[in-house]
Amino acid sequence: MIPIDDSPIVRDGKVLILAMDHGLEHGPVDFENVPAKLDPSTVFETATHDAVTAMAVQKGIAEGYYPSYEDDVNLLLKINGTSNLWMGEPDSAVNCSVDYAAEIGADALGFTVYGGSNNEIEMVEEFRDVQEAGREHDLPTVMWSYPRGQGLKNDTKPSTISYATRLALELGADVAKVKYPGSKEAMAHAVDCAGDMKVVMSGGSKTSDYEFLSTVEAVMDAGAKGLAVGRNVWQREDPTHLLDALEKVIYEGETADAALDE
Ligand code: FBP
Secondary structure: OHHHHHHHOOOOEEEEEOOHHHHHOOHHHOOOOOHHHHHHHHHHHOOOOOOOEEEOOOHHHHHHHHHHOOOOEEEEEOEEOOOOOOOEEEEEOOOOOHHHHOOOOEEEEEEEEEOOOOOHHHHHHHHHHHHHHHHHOOEEEEEEEEOOOEEEOOOHHHHHHHHHHHHHHOOOEEEEOOOOOOOOHHHHHHHHOOOEEEEEEOOOOOOHHHHEEEHHHHHHHHHOOEEOHHHHOOOOOOOHHHHHHHHHHOOOOOOOHHHHHH
């Protein structure tokens, strides 16, 4: 097992994952205002920015598009995923094996666990298989740690997000991707609950440059190690401009104001 800080998905201890699995998770609706982005090549192109340490996609997108970018982009292969087409307790189908992920060039694995769902037991058992197979291939595992389900009415409240980071630590994730719990203090507690495992914030729906960068600044001040973001980058007309600013806030410790002023 290689130390997480030696993984290609980590730069100076930090992580910036560009996620593009929304076509499965949400459906084409996320591309309505940016139809050009339906072509995954456009987002792989964005992921060649130095600030991005990995691009997170599902198997089909990796098979079809990653070969053209393997020299310039690190691949985080999402091992499970679910669509918005069905109703029921949160669950996510395992749709790729770790062996196959390694074969197509993955540098890391991504796996969603819906703690609190009626399907939690099965999801955690599936995570065990993925995490242990990842160790054999020297592939770190990023957990999309998203407590949700009929017993959880608010999936971003501070105690839920702290539980999400702790759960990821206990189950052996290398990085936990969690929603923003609403304040720097709550995020700091969630980071404390994660021990020395890295915590990154999940981007969420698109907001203004300033609002988004200010939240990222707060998250970094709270001790988080970066971001896993999709819509807030690739739904923008100029994703490079935001990535330039994110690079300053995440790797250089600049404020949102300073990063946007330059
Ligand atoms: P965003 O930054 O666009 O929120 O993307 C992060 C992500 O985790 C994606 O990987 C995933 O498709 C999506 O959010 C799922 O979000 P949710 O389950 O909350 O709708």
